[in-house]
Amino acid sequence: MTQPELPAAFGLLASAHLGGGRTPTAVFATRGRHSRLSERLGPQTVDAVLVHPGDDCAKAHASDGDTLVLLAGEIYNRDEIHDTLGTPVDASDAELVSGLFAKYGTHAFRVLNGRFAALLATGGRLLAATDHAGSVPLYVRAEPGHVLAATEVKALTAAGSTVRGAPLPGARRVRGLPGLHQVPAGTVFDIRVETGAVAAHRTWTPPVHRRLVAEDEAVDRVRAALEAAVVRRLPGTHRPLVVLSGGIDSSAVAALSDGAATAGIDTLSMGTDTSDEFPQARVVARHLGSAHREITVASADLLTLLPHTVHAAESLDPEVIEYLLPLTALYRRMGGPARRVLTGYGADIPLGGMHREDRLPKLDTAVVRDMDTFDGLNEMSPVLSAVAGHWSTHPYWDREVLETLTSLEAGLKRRYGRDKWVLRAAMTDLLPAETVNRPKLGVHEGSGTTASFSALVLRAGAAEEEVAAVKGRVVRELFDRTVAGGVAPDDIDIEEVTGKIVAEGRG
Ligand code: ATP
Ligand code: MG
Numbered sequence: 001m002t003q004p005e006l007p008a009a010f011g012l013l014a015s016a017h018l019g020g021g022r023t024p025t026a027v028f029a030t031r032g033r034h035s036r037l038s039e040r041l042g043p044q045t046v047d048a049v050l051v052h053p054g055d056d057c058a059k060a061h062a063s064d065g066d067t068l069v070l071l072a073g074e075i076y077n078r079d080e081i082h083d084t085l086g087t088p089v090d091a092s093d094a095e096l097v098s099g100l101f102a103k104y105g106t107h108a109f110r111v112l113n114g115r116f117a118a119l120l121a122t123g124g125r126l127l128a129a130t131d132h133a134g135s136v137p138l139y140v141r142a143e144p145g146h147v148l149a150a151t152e153v154k155a156l157t158a159a160g161s162t163v164r165g166a167p168l169p170g171a172r173r174v175r176g177l178p179g180l181h182q183v184p185a186g187t188v189f190d191i192r193v194e195t196g197a198v199a200a201h202r203t204w205t206p207p208v209h210r211r212l213v214a215e216d217e218a219v220d221r222v223r224a225a226l227e228a229a230v231v232r233r234l235p236g237t238h239r240p241l242v243v244l245s246g247g248i249d250s251s252a253v254a255a256l257s258d259g260a261a262t263a264g265i266d267t268l269s270m271g272t273d274t275s276d277e278f279p280q281a282r283v284v285a286r287h288l289g290s291a292h293r294e295i296t297v298a299s300a301d302l303l304t305l306l307p308h309t310v311h312a313a314e315s316l317d318p319e320v321i322e323y324l325l326p327l328t329a330l331y332r333r334m335g336g337p338a339r340r341v342l343t344g345y346g347a348d349i350p351l352g353g354m355h356r357e358d359r360l361p362k363l364d365t366a367v368v369r370d371m372d373t374f375d376g377l378n379e380m381s382p383v384l385s386a387v388a389g390h391w392s393t394h395p396y397w398d399r400e401v402l403e404t405l406t407s408l409e410a411g412l413k414r415r416y417g418r419d420k421w422v423l424r425a426a427m428t429d430l431l432p433a434e435t436v437n438r439p440k441l442g443v444h445e446g447s448g449t450t451a452s453f454s455a456l457v458l459r460a461g462a463a464e465e466e467v468a469a470v471k472g473r474v475v476r477e478l479f480d481r482t483v484a485g486g487v488a489p490d491d492i493d494i495e496e497v498t499g500k501i502v503a504e505g506r507g
């Protein structure tokens, strides 16, 4: 199974209400056309806006008169769903969700492997569902008689609200916006529109068990799972684009894409005037014969995109923002028609790649912690690339790959003095030895982003030991202004914000 070049919709905003209402104003960082739809389902009316890349978004919604499904993103286990439901092969992802709901009810969301946020309205209920990883963020505001849901916080702030919204036990609140909650990863919020009452159902949890597997068996499993995930993400007859650093994670995705894509692949690397990984990426591009391109961004220009990164990711985590900033710059500079982009993002989380830790108990503790705390960071958000019209997808966070990697015992992740050993071993026949053996280098390190952000903070007058705390406050300020406050990121001067934060720390 392959994918269309782009999903039918990238984002959505919906209002489910009992009384009269109007279609809310739609504000998204995601670029695309807006299509409106309105449907009456029993006692409730749903008014929605879909933001989509193509001329129409017919495949992003499905209705049979009783149930309306709205879907932003895409599904990867479509073949298996077809087998189960016996649906026509050209059924849309939204129709598959509708069919699964008819068969399994709320449990439908437990069988999906995808990158999506979905809304399903039926009777007096609105279901708001995330994929296993919450990789397409989804936010709700549930008031009696009126429920709002959207894939971006700023869409909900702009849609306005008269009531403050009820507190929602167990759900993450959104900073500075009372009554607004993020649907957790792998969760369905089952909301009664009349009362605004929410019941949360988990549909996925990170595995905490670990498998003792022979080396060969582990290597085979990782290779097979990753290959299947890559193939499920390829755009049919179109050429996929892989964002490539020359690190093992993205190089593996590039090699497997190249092996499966009929028309060959494009690869793209970014660097800055201070730092890049261009030589290492070129080794891989040459080895695969990909059409390769490099984009160099001035570090000063990179920093001006900090507000844009926070605005797109809607994340409050300064480290995550440092990972995502160079990618934001890359996507914004890509130009050309909208593309399907495969990344090597996220491999380090289940494999403990960034911990540089030899002691297995500590390594596994770190993996457990990272798998417990990823939710809400929005690291995988499609909005990063969708601000420039592109669709990104992350094979390592495919549900099956993520489960396979997470559940391997730590000694297969760290072995023979190597990090991510099992992944490296799984790729030895497809990549040059220097790539397979290359030590991990984070995107924030390889692009000099962390150093540039630190230099900005120090220039503003902060002391060395204050740098981390100031970065955190800068990111919060950017969130308050661009996400909660509705200020356009272009109108924000990052030097001014940093100076203000440092001065406040002094005061
Ligand atoms: P490793 O983690 O071993 O360094 P990696 O470089 O592929 O492997 P990360 O550093 O974790 O992975 O970066 C995450 C992802 O972001 C990469 O897999 C790649 O898709 C993308 N990326 C990182 N750096 C660059 C870059 N300089 N140019 C283009 N894409 C990049
Ligand atoms: Mg990595």
Ligand code: MG
Pocket: 245, 247, 440, 441, 442, 443, 446
């Ligand atoms: Mg890297």
